[in-house]
Amino acid sequence: MSTQHSWEVKVKNTPLLKKKCSHCDSERFQCSDKFRLNAQKKNIDIWLIYRCVKCNNTYNMTVFSRIRTESISKEIFNKFSENNRGIAWEYAFSQELIRKNNAEADWESVEYEILYPNLLVEDLINMDSEMISFKINCPFDFNMRVSMVIRTCLGLSSSKLNQLLDTDAVYFNEKLLQKKYKIKNGITVKINRQKLVNLYLIGKEDLFLNTVDD
Template sequence: MRTEYIWEIKIKNTPTLKRKCSHCNCNRFYCSNKFRMNSQKKNIDVWLIYRCEECDSTYNLTILSRTKPELIKKDLFLKFSENDESTAWQYAFSLETGQKNNVELDYSSVGYEIAHELISVNDILETDNEIITFKVQTRFEFGLKLSSVVRLCLGISANQLNRMIEAEAIFTPEDYLLKKRKVKNGDIVLIDRKKLQSLYTNK
Protein backbone atom coordinates (compact mmCIF):
# COMPACT_ATOMS: atom_id res chain seq x y z
CA MET A 1 0.00 0.00 0.00
CA ARG A 2 1.28 3.45 -0.94
CA THR A 3 0.57 6.99 0.17
CA GLU A 4 1.53 9.90 -2.08
CA TYR A 5 2.34 13.46 -1.10
CA ILE A 6 3.05 16.43 -3.36
CA TRP A 7 5.96 18.82 -2.91
CA GLU A 8 5.11 21.85 -5.06
CA ILE A 9 7.93 24.30 -5.68
CA LYS A 10 6.46 27.77 -6.16
CA ILE A 11 8.92 30.03 -7.94
CA LYS A 12 8.81 33.72 -7.07
CA ASN A 13 10.99 35.28 -9.79
CA THR A 14 13.03 34.61 -12.90
CA PRO A 15 16.84 34.30 -12.75
CA THR A 16 18.86 37.46 -13.29
CA LEU A 17 21.39 37.71 -16.10
CA LYS A 18 25.08 38.10 -15.34
CA ARG A 19 26.08 40.86 -17.73
CA LYS A 20 28.13 44.03 -17.37
CA CYS A 21 26.01 47.11 -17.81
CA SER A 22 27.40 49.62 -20.31
CA HIS A 23 25.95 52.55 -18.35
CA CYS A 24 26.95 51.75 -14.76
CA ASN A 25 29.04 49.31 -12.70
CA CYS A 26 26.21 46.83 -12.16
CA ASN A 27 26.50 43.31 -13.59
CA ARG A 28 22.95 42.04 -13.06
CA PHE A 29 19.87 42.43 -15.27
CA TYR A 30 16.32 41.41 -14.39
CA CYS A 31 13.61 40.23 -16.77
CA SER A 32 10.93 42.84 -17.52
CA ASN A 33 8.48 40.16 -18.75
CA LYS A 34 8.09 42.19 -21.95
CA PHE A 35 8.99 41.38 -25.53
CA ARG A 36 10.20 43.65 -28.30
CA MET A 37 9.27 42.80 -31.88
CA ASN A 38 10.61 44.30 -35.07
CA SER A 39 9.58 43.59 -38.65
CA GLN A 40 12.09 44.21 -41.41
CA LYS A 41 12.02 43.06 -45.04
CA LYS A 42 9.36 40.43 -44.31
CA ASN A 43 11.42 39.00 -41.43
CA ILE A 44 10.69 39.34 -37.73
CA ASP A 45 13.05 39.75 -34.79
CA VAL A 46 11.89 39.05 -31.24
CA TRP A 47 13.73 39.98 -28.06
CA LEU A 48 13.01 39.56 -24.37
CA ILE A 49 13.72 42.85 -22.62
CA TYR A 50 15.95 42.92 -19.53
CA ARG A 51 16.75 45.92 -17.34
CA CYS A 52 19.78 46.76 -15.25
CA GLU A 53 19.13 46.38 -11.54
CA GLU A 54 20.87 49.70 -10.84
CA CYS A 55 20.21 52.18 -13.64
CA ASP A 56 17.31 50.45 -15.44
CA SER A 57 19.02 50.58 -18.85
CA THR A 58 17.84 47.86 -21.21
CA TYR A 59 19.40 44.74 -22.71
CA ASN A 60 17.56 42.77 -25.38
CA LEU A 61 17.91 38.99 -25.19
CA THR A 62 17.44 37.52 -28.68
CA ILE A 63 14.58 35.03 -28.96
CA LEU A 64 14.07 34.95 -32.75
CA SER A 65 16.28 36.54 -35.37
CA ARG A 66 15.28 37.27 -38.98
CA THR A 67 12.49 34.72 -38.87
CA LYS A 68 9.76 34.59 -41.48
CA PRO A 69 6.30 35.22 -39.93
CA GLU A 70 4.84 32.02 -41.36
CA LEU A 71 7.40 30.01 -39.40
CA ILE A 72 6.14 31.38 -36.09
CA LYS A 73 3.10 29.61 -34.66
CA LYS A 74 0.12 31.94 -34.46
CA ASP A 75 -0.46 31.37 -30.75
CA LEU A 76 3.21 32.06 -29.98
CA PHE A 77 3.16 35.21 -32.11
CA LEU A 78 0.13 36.39 -30.16
CA LYS A 79 1.89 35.71 -26.86
CA PHE A 80 4.88 37.76 -27.97
CA SER A 81 2.53 40.58 -29.03
CA GLU A 82 0.66 40.55 -25.73
CA ASN A 83 3.76 40.24 -23.52
CA ASP A 84 2.52 36.95 -22.10
CA GLU A 85 4.28 36.52 -18.75
CA SER A 86 4.26 32.73 -18.79
CA THR A 87 6.02 32.74 -22.17
CA ALA A 88 8.54 35.30 -20.94
CA TRP A 89 9.35 33.09 -17.97
CA GLN A 90 9.87 30.05 -20.21
CA TYR A 91 12.58 31.90 -22.12
CA ALA A 92 13.98 33.54 -18.98
CA PHE A 93 14.62 30.12 -17.43
CA SER A 94 15.95 28.58 -20.66
CA LEU A 95 19.61 27.67 -20.37
CA GLU A 96 19.69 27.16 -24.14
CA THR A 97 18.46 30.70 -24.80
CA GLY A 98 21.09 32.09 -22.43
CA GLN A 99 23.86 30.12 -24.13
CA LYS A 100 22.76 31.27 -27.59
CA ASN A 101 23.04 34.86 -26.36
CA ASN A 102 26.35 34.17 -24.63
CA VAL A 103 25.00 35.27 -21.24
CA GLU A 104 24.92 33.43 -17.93
CA LEU A 105 21.70 32.90 -15.99
CA ASP A 106 22.11 33.37 -12.25
CA TYR A 107 19.84 30.61 -10.97
CA SER A 108 20.94 31.34 -7.39
CA SER A 109 18.87 34.54 -7.60
CA VAL A 110 15.63 32.58 -7.97
CA GLY A 111 13.40 32.79 -4.91
CA TYR A 112 11.03 29.97 -4.11
CA GLU A 113 8.88 28.31 -1.48
CA ILE A 114 7.68 24.73 -1.22
CA ALA A 115 4.02 23.99 -0.61
CA HIS A 116 3.83 20.66 1.20
CA GLU A 117 1.84 18.82 3.80
CA LEU A 118 3.60 18.79 7.15
CA ILE A 119 4.79 15.23 7.69
CA SER A 120 7.74 14.25 9.87
CA VAL A 121 9.85 11.13 10.12
CA ASN A 122 7.85 10.19 13.22
CA ASP A 123 4.63 10.52 11.23
CA ILE A 124 6.04 8.16 8.62
CA LEU A 125 7.12 5.65 11.27
CA GLU A 126 3.61 5.58 12.67
CA THR A 127 1.83 5.04 9.36
CA ASP A 128 0.58 1.66 8.17
CA ASN A 129 1.82 2.20 4.63
CA GLU A 130 4.88 0.26 3.47
CA ILE A 131 5.99 2.83 0.90
CA ILE A 132 5.49 6.58 1.16
CA THR A 133 5.76 8.47 -2.10
CA PHE A 134 6.70 12.13 -2.54
CA LYS A 135 6.28 13.73 -5.97
CA VAL A 136 7.96 17.01 -6.89
CA GLN A 137 6.15 19.57 -9.02
CA THR A 138 7.93 22.59 -10.48
CA ARG A 139 7.33 24.79 -13.51
CA PHE A 140 11.01 25.36 -14.24
CA GLU A 141 14.41 23.87 -13.51
CA PHE A 142 16.89 26.18 -11.78
CA GLY A 143 19.55 23.95 -10.24
CA LEU A 144 17.76 23.27 -6.96
CA LYS A 145 19.11 20.12 -5.29
CA LEU A 146 16.59 17.38 -4.61
CA SER A 147 18.32 16.68 -1.30
CA SER A 148 17.57 20.26 -0.19
CA VAL A 149 13.88 19.73 -0.95
CA VAL A 150 13.84 16.45 0.99
CA ARG A 151 15.55 17.94 4.03
CA LEU A 152 13.30 21.00 4.12
CA CYS A 153 10.03 19.12 3.63
CA LEU A 154 10.83 16.34 6.10
CA GLY A 155 12.60 18.61 8.58
CA ILE A 156 15.75 16.47 8.76
CA SER A 157 19.45 17.27 8.91
CA ALA A 158 22.08 16.41 6.31
CA ASN A 159 23.37 13.70 8.65
CA GLN A 160 19.91 12.16 9.02
CA LEU A 161 19.46 12.14 5.25
CA ASN A 162 22.85 10.45 4.78
CA ARG A 163 21.90 7.70 7.21
CA MET A 164 18.57 7.17 5.47
CA ILE A 165 20.30 6.90 2.09
CA GLU A 166 22.88 4.44 3.41
CA ALA A 167 20.14 2.29 4.93
CA GLU A 168 18.19 2.46 1.62
CA ALA A 169 15.25 3.78 3.61
CA ILE A 170 14.96 6.62 1.10
CA PHE A 171 15.50 6.17 -2.62
CA THR A 172 14.27 7.05 -6.11
CA PRO A 173 12.64 4.79 -8.72
CA GLU A 174 15.39 5.54 -11.26
CA ASP A 175 18.17 4.95 -8.70
CA TYR A 176 19.88 8.24 -9.46
CA LEU A 177 22.09 9.72 -6.77
CA LEU A 178 19.67 11.63 -4.58
CA LYS A 179 22.32 13.96 -3.17
CA LYS A 180 23.55 15.01 -6.61
CA ARG A 181 20.19 15.20 -8.36
CA LYS A 182 18.97 18.60 -9.55
CA VAL A 183 15.20 18.88 -9.31
CA LYS A 184 13.12 18.15 -12.39
CA ASN A 185 9.35 18.28 -12.62
CA GLY A 186 7.86 14.89 -11.77
CA ASP A 187 10.79 13.67 -9.66
CA ILE A 188 9.74 11.00 -7.18
CA VAL A 189 11.23 10.19 -3.79
CA LEU A 190 10.25 6.97 -1.98
CA ILE A 191 10.58 6.03 1.68
CA ASP A 192 10.51 2.41 2.83
CA ARG A 193 8.81 2.51 6.25
CA LYS A 194 10.22 -0.83 7.47
CA LYS A 195 13.80 0.12 6.63
CA LEU A 196 13.24 3.48 8.24
CA GLN A 197 11.98 1.76 11.38
CA SER A 198 15.03 -0.53 11.42
CA LEU A 199 17.28 2.48 11.10
CA TYR A 200 15.75 4.27 14.06
CA THR A 201 15.44 1.07 16.13
CA ASN A 202 19.15 0.37 15.72
CA LYS A 203 20.16 3.96 16.31
Protein backbone atom coordinates in the same frame (compact mmCIF):
# COMPACT_ATOMS: atom_id res chain seq x y z
CA MET B 1 1.96 -0.76 -1.87
CA SER B 2 2.95 2.87 -2.20
CA THR B 3 1.37 6.00 -0.75
CA GLN B 4 1.97 9.18 -2.77
CA HIS B 5 2.07 12.78 -1.60
CA SER B 6 2.77 15.97 -3.54
CA TRP B 7 5.42 18.61 -2.99
CA GLU B 8 5.40 21.87 -4.97
CA VAL B 9 8.31 24.23 -5.47
CA LYS B 10 6.88 27.66 -6.23
CA VAL B 11 9.30 30.28 -7.55
CA LYS B 12 8.80 33.94 -6.71
CA ASN B 13 11.03 35.58 -9.32
CA THR B 14 13.07 34.90 -12.43
CA PRO B 15 16.86 34.48 -12.19
CA LEU B 16 19.11 37.49 -12.57
CA LEU B 17 21.65 37.48 -15.37
CA LYS B 18 25.33 37.82 -14.53
CA LYS B 19 26.27 40.61 -16.91
CA LYS B 20 28.34 43.78 -16.59
CA CYS B 21 26.41 46.91 -17.31
CA SER B 22 27.96 49.33 -19.82
CA HIS B 23 26.39 52.34 -18.06
CA CYS B 24 27.17 51.68 -14.38
CA ASP B 25 29.10 49.32 -12.09
CA SER B 26 26.28 46.77 -11.79
CA GLU B 27 26.83 43.13 -12.77
CA ARG B 28 23.22 41.95 -12.69
CA PHE B 29 20.25 42.30 -15.04
CA GLN B 30 16.63 41.51 -14.21
CA CYS B 31 14.05 40.15 -16.65
CA SER B 32 11.43 42.83 -17.43
CA ASP B 33 8.78 40.27 -18.45
CA LYS B 34 8.54 42.13 -21.77
CA PHE B 35 9.47 41.28 -25.35
CA ARG B 36 10.73 43.32 -28.27
CA LEU B 37 9.51 42.29 -31.73
CA ASN B 38 10.89 43.46 -35.05
CA ALA B 39 9.22 42.24 -38.25
CA GLN B 40 10.86 42.58 -41.66
CA LYS B 41 8.77 41.29 -44.54
CA LYS B 42 8.12 37.61 -43.72
CA ASN B 43 10.79 37.34 -41.03
CA ILE B 44 10.66 38.36 -37.39
CA ASP B 45 13.15 38.86 -34.57
CA ILE B 46 12.04 38.42 -30.96
CA TRP B 47 14.01 39.41 -27.88
CA LEU B 48 13.35 39.12 -24.15
CA ILE B 49 14.17 42.45 -22.53
CA TYR B 50 16.38 42.64 -19.41
CA ARG B 51 17.15 45.75 -17.38
CA CYS B 52 20.11 46.62 -15.19
CA VAL B 53 19.11 46.37 -11.54
CA LYS B 54 20.79 49.74 -10.84
CA CYS B 55 20.42 52.09 -13.80
CA ASN B 56 17.69 50.43 -15.88
CA ASN B 57 19.95 50.04 -18.92
CA THR B 58 18.54 47.41 -21.28
CA TYR B 59 19.91 44.15 -22.65
CA ASN B 60 17.97 42.15 -25.23
CA MET B 61 18.26 38.38 -25.11
CA THR B 62 17.57 36.76 -28.47
CA VAL B 63 14.61 34.38 -28.43
CA PHE B 64 14.17 34.04 -32.21
CA SER B 65 16.30 35.50 -34.99
CA ARG B 66 15.08 35.88 -38.57
CA ILE B 67 12.36 33.30 -38.10
CA ARG B 68 9.51 32.97 -40.58
CA THR B 69 6.34 34.44 -39.11
CA GLU B 70 4.25 31.46 -40.21
CA SER B 71 6.46 29.14 -38.15
CA ILE B 72 5.04 30.65 -34.94
CA SER B 73 1.48 29.80 -34.01
CA LYS B 74 -0.95 32.70 -33.72
CA GLU B 75 -1.52 31.89 -30.04
CA ILE B 76 2.19 32.04 -29.20
CA PHE B 77 2.73 35.15 -31.34
CA ASN B 78 -0.08 36.91 -29.46
CA LYS B 79 1.57 36.02 -26.16
CA PHE B 80 4.80 37.65 -27.33
CA SER B 81 2.90 40.71 -28.56
CA GLU B 82 0.97 41.04 -25.29
CA ASN B 83 4.06 40.53 -23.09
CA ASN B 84 2.53 37.46 -21.51
CA ARG B 85 4.23 36.94 -18.14
CA GLY B 86 3.96 33.16 -18.26
CA ILE B 87 5.87 32.77 -21.52
CA ALA B 88 8.39 35.41 -20.43
CA TRP B 89 9.18 33.32 -17.36
CA GLU B 90 9.48 30.16 -19.47
CA TYR B 91 12.23 31.76 -21.54
CA ALA B 92 13.86 33.47 -18.55
CA PHE B 93 14.31 30.05 -16.94
CA SER B 94 15.34 28.31 -20.17
CA GLN B 95 18.89 27.09 -19.66
CA GLU B 96 19.11 26.29 -23.37
CA LEU B 97 18.21 29.86 -24.35
CA ILE B 98 20.66 31.29 -21.83
CA ARG B 99 23.47 29.11 -23.23
CA LYS B 100 22.63 30.07 -26.83
CA ASN B 101 23.04 33.74 -25.86
CA ASN B 102 26.38 33.04 -24.15
CA ALA B 103 24.85 34.39 -20.97
CA GLU B 104 25.03 33.17 -17.38
CA ALA B 105 22.17 33.01 -14.91
CA ASP B 106 22.49 33.69 -11.20
CA TRP B 107 20.38 30.73 -10.05
CA GLU B 108 20.95 31.58 -6.39
CA SER B 109 18.96 34.79 -6.94
CA VAL B 110 15.76 32.78 -7.42
CA GLU B 111 13.53 32.96 -4.35
CA TYR B 112 11.06 30.17 -3.76
CA GLU B 113 8.77 28.46 -1.30
CA ILE B 114 8.00 24.77 -0.95
CA LEU B 115 4.38 23.79 -0.46
CA TYR B 116 3.89 20.42 1.18
CA PRO B 117 1.46 18.62 3.50
CA ASN B 118 2.17 19.03 7.18
CA LEU B 119 3.55 15.52 7.68
CA LEU B 120 6.21 14.79 10.26
CA VAL B 121 8.59 11.85 10.06
CA GLU B 122 6.55 10.29 12.87
CA ASP B 123 3.45 10.42 10.64
CA LEU B 124 5.23 8.73 7.76
CA ILE B 125 6.77 5.86 9.71
CA ASN B 126 3.34 4.91 11.07
CA MET B 127 1.96 4.33 7.58
CA ASP B 128 1.37 0.82 6.24
CA SER B 129 2.99 1.33 2.82
CA GLU B 130 6.34 -0.26 2.06
CA MET B 131 7.39 2.73 -0.05
CA ILE B 132 6.35 6.33 0.53
CA SER B 133 6.14 8.23 -2.76
CA PHE B 134 6.44 11.98 -3.32
CA LYS B 135 5.77 13.74 -6.61
CA ILE B 136 7.66 17.01 -6.96
CA ASN B 137 6.02 19.71 -9.06
CA CYS B 138 8.41 22.44 -10.16
CA PRO B 139 7.61 24.03 -13.54
CA PHE B 140 10.90 25.95 -13.70
CA ASP B 141 14.41 24.52 -13.73
CA PHE B 142 16.85 26.49 -11.57
CA ASN B 143 19.37 23.84 -10.49
CA MET B 144 17.64 23.06 -7.20
CA ARG B 145 18.69 19.76 -5.66
CA VAL B 146 16.18 17.04 -4.87
CA SER B 147 17.90 16.48 -1.53
CA MET B 148 17.11 20.06 -0.45
CA VAL B 149 13.39 19.49 -1.01
CA ILE B 150 13.50 16.21 0.93
CA ARG B 151 15.31 17.85 3.86
CA THR B 152 12.79 20.69 3.99
CA CYS B 153 9.63 18.63 3.63
CA LEU B 154 10.65 15.91 6.07
CA GLY B 155 12.36 18.24 8.53
CA LEU B 156 15.63 16.29 8.40
CA SER B 157 19.04 17.59 9.34
CA SER B 158 21.84 17.30 6.80
CA SER B 159 23.41 14.44 8.77
CA LYS B 160 20.11 12.53 8.99
CA LEU B 161 19.57 12.92 5.26
CA ASN B 162 23.08 11.60 4.60
CA GLN B 163 22.37 8.61 6.83
CA LEU B 164 19.16 7.93 4.92
CA LEU B 165 20.96 8.10 1.57
CA ASP B 166 23.76 5.85 2.84
CA THR B 167 21.23 3.10 3.53
CA ASP B 168 19.99 3.22 -0.11
CA ALA B 169 16.53 4.17 1.14
CA VAL B 170 15.71 6.95 -1.33
CA TYR B 171 14.93 6.46 -5.02
CA PHE B 172 14.74 9.13 -7.69
CA ASN B 173 12.83 8.06 -10.82
CA GLU B 174 13.52 4.42 -9.88
CA LYS B 175 17.25 5.02 -9.35
CA LEU B 176 19.08 5.47 -6.05
CA LEU B 177 19.14 9.16 -5.20
CA GLN B 178 22.45 10.99 -5.22
CA LYS B 179 22.81 14.42 -3.64
CA LYS B 180 23.89 15.97 -6.95
CA TYR B 181 20.56 15.17 -8.66
CA LYS B 182 18.57 18.23 -9.68
CA ILE B 183 14.81 18.66 -9.77
CA LYS B 184 12.84 18.18 -12.97
CA ASN B 185 9.13 18.89 -13.03
CA GLY B 186 6.98 15.88 -12.20
CA ILE B 187 9.73 13.64 -10.86
CA THR B 188 8.91 11.03 -8.25
CA VAL B 189 10.90 10.37 -5.10
CA LYS B 190 10.32 7.14 -3.18
CA ILE B 191 11.50 6.43 0.34
CA ASN B 192 11.67 3.01 1.95
CA ARG B 193 9.47 3.33 5.01
CA GLN B 194 11.22 0.66 7.10
CA LYS B 195 14.62 2.28 6.58
CA LEU B 196 13.10 5.61 7.57
CA VAL B 197 11.77 3.89 10.71
CA ASN B 198 15.23 2.50 11.48
CA LEU B 199 16.78 5.94 11.12
CA TYR B 200 14.14 7.44 13.40
CA LEU B 201 14.67 4.74 16.04
CA ILE B 202 18.45 5.29 15.97
CA GLY B 203 17.83 8.96 16.65
CA LYS B 204 15.58 8.07 19.58
CA GLU B 205 18.22 5.72 21.00
CA ASP B 206 20.93 8.39 20.71
CA LEU B 207 18.70 10.86 22.54
CA PHE B 208 17.99 8.30 25.30
CA LEU B 209 21.71 7.47 25.75
CA ASN B 210 22.65 11.14 25.93
CA THR B 211 19.96 11.67 28.58
CA VAL B 212 21.24 8.74 30.64
CA ASP B 213 24.84 9.96 30.42
CA ASP B 214 23.78 13.37 31.69
